[in-house]
Amino acid sequence: MPIIRVALDVPVNTLFDYIAPSATTQHIGARVQVPFGRKMVIGVIIEVTTDSSFSKEKLRYAKYIFNDIPPLPKALLDLFKFCSEYYHHPLGEVVMSGLPTRLRNSKPFVEKPQVKSQFHITNKGQLADTSLISKRSILKHRLLDLFRESGVVNLIEIKQLSPGAVKVLKEFVELGWVEEAASIFKTKNSIEPVLRKEQASVVNDISAETNQFNTWLLHGITGSGKTEVYLRLVALQLLQGRQVLVLIPEISLTPQLEAVFRTRFPTIPIISLHSGLNTSERAKGWLQALHGTAQIILGTRLAVFTPISDLGLIIVDEEQDNSFKQQSGLCYSARDIAIFRAKYTNIPVILGSATPSLESYYNVINHRYRMLRLSSRAADNASLPSIRCIDTRTVRVREGLSEPLITALGKKIALNQQSLIFINRRGFAPVLMCKSCTWTATCSRCASRLVVHLKDKNLRCHYCGYKERILSSCPECGDQDIAPFGHGTQRVEAALREQFPDARILRIDRDSTRRKEAWKKILEEIHEQRVDILVGTQILAKGHDFPNLGLVGVLNPDASLYSTDFRAAEHLFSQLMQVAGRAGRASTTGEVLVQTKFPNHPLYHALRQHNYEILAKMLLTERRAANFPPYVYQALLRAEAPKLSTALDFLSQVISISSPSKNVEVFDPVPAQMAKLKGMERAHLLVQSDSRKELQKFLTAWRVKLDKISTRKIRWALDVDPVEF
Numbered sequence: 001m002p003i004i005r006v007a008l009d010v011p012v013n014t015l016f017d018y019i020a021p022s023a024t025t026q027h028i029g030a031r032v033q034v035p036f037g038r039k040m041v042i043g044v045i046i047e048v049t050t051d052s053s054f055s056k057e058k059l060r061y062a063k064y065i066f067n068d069i070p071p072l073p074k075a076l077l078d079l080f081k082f083c084s085e086y087y088h089h090p091l092g093e094v095v096m097s098g099l100p101t102r103l104r105n106s107k108p109f110v111e112k113p114q115v116k117s118q119f120h121i122t123n124k125g126q127l128a129d130t131s132l133i134s135k136r137s138i139l140k141h142r143l144l145d146l147f148r149e150s151g152v153v154n155l156i157e158i159k160q161l162s163p164g165a166v167k168v169l170k171e172f173v174e175l176g177w178v179e180e181a182a183s184i185f186k187t188k189n190s191i192e193p194v195l196r197k198e199q200a201s202v203v204n205d206i207s208a209e210t211n212q213f214n215t216w217l218l219h220g221i222t223g224s225g226k227t228e229v230y231l232r233l234v235a236l237q238l239l240q241g242r243q244v245l246v247l248i249p250e251i252s253l254t255p256q257l258e259a260v261f262r263t264r265f266p267t268i269p270i271i272s273l274h275s276g277l278n279t280s281e282r283a284k285g286w287l288q289a290l291h292g293t294a295q296i297i298l299g300t301r302l303a304v305f306t307p308i309s310d311l312g313l314i315i316v317d318e319e320q321d322n323s324f325k326q327q328s329g330l331c332y333s334a335r336d337i338a339i340f341r342a343k344y345t346n347i348p349v350i351l352g353s354a355t356p357s358l359e360s361y362y363n364v365i366n367h368r369y370r371m372l373r374l375s376s377r378a379a380d381n382a383s384l385p386s387i388r389c390i391d392t393r394t395v396r397v398r399e400g401l402s403e404p405l406i407t408a409l410g411k412k413i414a415l416n417q418q419s420l421i422f423i424n425r426r427g428f429a430p431v432l433m434c435k436s437c438t439w440t441a442t443c444s445r446c447a448s449r450l451v452v453h454l455k456d457k458n459l460r461c462h463y464c465g466y467k468e469r470i471l472s473s474c475p476e477c478g479d480q481d482i483a484p485f486g487h488g489t490q491r492v493e494a495a496l497r498e499q500f501p502d503a504r505i506l507r508i509d510r511d512s513t514r515r516k517e518a519w520k521k522i523l524e525e526i527h528e529q530r531v532d533i534l535v536g537t538q539i540l541a542k543g544h545d546f547p548n549l550g551l552v553g554v555l556n557p558d559a560s561l562y563s564t565d566f567r568a569a570e571h572l573f574s575q576l577m578q579v580a581g582r583a584g585r586a587s588t589t590g591e592v593l594v595q596t597k598f599p600n601h602p603l604y605h606a607l608r609q610h611n612y613e614i615l616a617k618m619l620l621t622e623r624r625a626a627n628f629p630p631y632v633y634q635a636l637l638r639a640e641a642p643k644l645s646t647a648l649d650f651l652s653q654v655i656s657i658s659s660p661s662k663n664v665e666v667f668d669p670v671p672a673q674m675a676k677l678k679g680m681e682r683a684h685l686l687v688q689s690d691s692r693k694e695l696q697k698f699l700t701a702w703r704v705k706l707d708k709i710s711t712r713k714i715r716w717a718l719d720v721d722p723v724e725f
């Protein structure tokens with residue numbers, strides 16, 4: 001009797017055996033309904049065998065094997081297995097969380113028959129006399145205008161115009177004004193710019209090796225035309241009928257990029273997958289990718305788990321972005337999985353960035369990745385903005401705004417140009433610093449900065465747990481002027497309003513961009529020049545084009561220079577490069593003013609020269625000296641409980657059963673940076689090794705032991721290659 005081994009969404013690292021009389025190996029990858037405890041649940045068949053380590057009498061029968069959609073392809077199952085092994089996460093949870101929600105419930109998925117969903121305008125339609133259409137038929141006019149502007153329009157866009165537009169479309173078809181368009185490959189040549197020399201050479205290099213695995217690091221400054229390079233390489237794949245996966249960090253960037261791709265490839269089916277879709281939309285897009293009907297798959301990190309039948313190329317844009325890393329549950333890095341996928345499929349993967357992550361850059365130095373550069377701006381007349389530091393030790397600062405910055409803002413308003421005030425607001429813990437020599441207190445055991453705990457009058461290392469008393473004078477220069485440093489919220493918006501009562505000021509935060517409509521409105525306002533000064537945090541730095549932006553002011557970036565997070569300087573540089581890159585994109589020459597107390601810091605030197613590589617080399621030297629990634633590999637065991645002591649006790653218990661090899665170091669448990677979240681107190685412990693293999697070996701054995709510890713009241717998770725602590 002055939003036995004199926006099923007992946008279920010339960011937090012134990014095992015598959016579950018069931019008897020399934022009708023099962024054959026054809027069913028591997030199919031969804032199945034099985035009894036589990038007293039419930040019926042959905043799982044995925046991973047193996048079909050004839051033997052089980054359980055006695056047959058004890059095995060239960062599977063209830064129903066779904067055949068509504070094709071079984072998950074082997075490549076996707078192998079991807080899930082890799083994730084489960086590498087991230088030490090139960091396979092069942094990996095598989096089930098990788099499926100669209102709609103496919104995780106017991107209702108079979110009915111695929112609507114594929115309607116040809118694209119239409120193009122005919123000559124007759126182009127020439128039709130619009131004066132013969134009644135003025136009152138607004139919809140007819142609008143639909144015809146849409147066709148005349150775009151040439152090809154898909155059914156979704158038509159429905160978006162108005163639900164009634166489909167009826168009008170039928171009329172147009174009968175009149176011979178529009179026809180169904182086959183999804184053949186056709187680009188709009190007229191809109192393709194001539195490639196710059198550097199762009200052409202990048203396209204040549206990559207396209208010379210499209211049939212093999214390579215990780216290309218495309219290091220291109222902001223505005224250097226990376227998107228155009230992507231478009232050309234995508235076109236080459238489409239010509240061969242292959243599919244392309246494009247990953248981007250932000251959901252708010254998807255509509256923009258989708259529009260770029262749709263304009264360039266008007267006849268190619270494109271889907272975009274992100275968390276903003278409803279469950280059936282996502283399942284539909286996912287299936288189109290599986291069937292090969294969708295040829296371009298755009299999406300945020302979760303899209304990396306899309307089954308794609310004939311994948312030819314993967315692009316990860318802004319590869320350094322932290323949002324590619326999932327922070328809970330299966331803590332995967334979509335960028336790293338993309339690389340695994342490319343290797344498995346034997347195709348190229350392109351990591352694009354103006355400021356690559358140090359991990360990626362280090363891989364270039366080690367000849368694991370190949371770097372290609374775009375070092376100048378692509379658009380005509382576009383130049384790099386000039387970047388200056390304002391030394392806030394010597395100029396007057398009121399409510400966070402320095403006089404030179406206020407003067408510059410006033411000038412831009414007079415010139416009718418927009419300005420952006422960027423507030424660096426990552427919530428860093430205060431560190432102890434000497435004001436005269438900039439010495440900071442560091443941990444002697446792990447070289448990270450110590451955090452000031454004023455209440456207990458001590459300094460603590462948030463990595464290894466080391467503690468010491470707060471010093472009263474600087475050990476370097478003896479100065480007594482040492483104090484906690486690194487916080488400061490500000491009422492910048494209010495101060496700006498006071499300074500510029502007539503200016504139109506728009507404040508943007510995470511919440512205002514989460515809602516799709518709100519964000520669209522904000523972008524409209526910016527583009528229609530209804531804003532003079534934008535105020536916001538990191539969200540503004542990413543990918544958006546603001547053609548009339550003349551000035552960027554950066555407030556309190558210094559906290560990141562002396563942060564306890566060893567990646568803070570890297571992130572700061574990346575963010576400042578990006579935010580500076582917003583200025584001077586079109587013909588407006590941009591100006592960037594950075595308010596800092598440390599204008600001579602090497603990071604600002606590199607920034608002023610727009611020189612990523614100088615900084616990357618310097619940071620790598622520091623990382624090597626301090627034994628931080630990418631020179632070591634890390635994993636974090638996170639624990640949370642209603643009480644901190646419970647979490648810490650659990651972690652101590654874990655330590656007592658750990659037997660690390662010589663190459664693996666297990667640190668003491670410490671409270672997390674964000675020590676309390678949603679009512680749960682959080683702690684973690686760090687494991688690191690200079691050998692990835694040794695670390696993995698340790699984690700595999702560790703995971704088995706962890707599963708055996710009683711964990712009532714505790715939630716724990718393993719985070720391999722953590723980026724946040």
Ligand code: ADP
Pocket residue numbers: 193194195196199220221222223224225226227228378379380
């Ligand atoms: P990046 O993604 O590297 O920051 P973009 O792809 O947004 O840069 O390109 C910046 C600008 O340069 C865009 O407006 C784009 O249309 C333009 N551009 C790109 N390539 C060319 C080219 N070869 N000739 C003229 N303009 C170009």
Ligand code: ZN
Pocket residue numbers: 434435436437438439474475476477478479
């Ligand atoms: Zn000092």
Ligand code: ZN
Pocket residue numbers: 443444445446447448461462463464465466
């Ligand atoms: Zn330490």
